[in-house]
Amino acid sequence: MTEERTKILEMLKDGKISVADAEKLLAALSSGTETSGEAKSPAAGPKYLRVQVEPGPGSENKDRVNIRVPMKLIRAGLKLAAFIPREARTQVSTALKDKGIDADWENIKPEDLEQIVSQLDDLTVDIDGKDKVRIFCE
Numbered sequence: 057m058t059e060e061r062t063k064i065l066e067m068l069k070d071g072k073i074s075v076a077d078a079e080k081l082l083a084a085l086s087s088g089t090e091t092s093g094e095a096k097s098p099a100a101g102p103k104y105l106r107v108q109v110e111p112g113p114g115s116e117n118k119d120r121v122n123i124r125v126p127m128k129l130i131r132a133g134l135k136l137a138a139f140i141p142r143e144a145r146t147q148v149s150t151a152l153k154d155k156g157i158d159a160d161w162e163n164i165k166p167e168d169l170e171q172i173v174s175q176l177d178d179l180t181v182d183i184d185g186k187d188k189v190r191i192f193c194e
Contacts, residue, residue, distance in 0.1 A: 060085055101170050102193030103127055115186040127193075131169060 061082065068078040109121035137145075152158075164172075173193050181189040 058085075101127070102173060104194050105130065105173065106190075106192050106194055108190045110188045110190070112182075112186045112188055114184075117187075124194075127169070127173070134164060134169060 064073075064078055064081045064085070067073045068075065073081070103126065105125045105127060107121070107123040107125075109119075111118050111120065179191040181191075183189065
């Protein structure tokens with residue numbers, strides 16, 4: 057959460073501003089962030105995360121999968137995750153660790169997403185010679 061958002065929420069909590077005022081300030085802050093983000097968009101990085109599945113010669117299923125997820129949707133999902141109660145996030149992290157996925161999902165920020173995605177570059181996974189999964193950004 058940005059410092060500005062935190063200050064607005066603290067003022068609301070302390071009764072210094074009304075809920076309506078807080079909404080206006082947060083909306084203004086968000087629109088200012090989006091405008092500056094749009095100005096940077098040509099150099100900001102990828103716009104889409106792509107996942108493609110190609111059936112291999114030994115595959116029983118001949119279906120092709122081509123998924124294109126807008127990065128804005130992924131960023132929005134990360135922002136919405138901040139509204140999940142801490143207890144629930146802890147339970148999710150514990151369940152993921154039990155399944156062998158040891159990642160600190162609570163601390164991933166939208167800014168971190170750019171770095172994670174840039175490391176993907178062009179990932180290809182061959183599944184037992186049957187299917188080929190390709191993950192990349194565009």
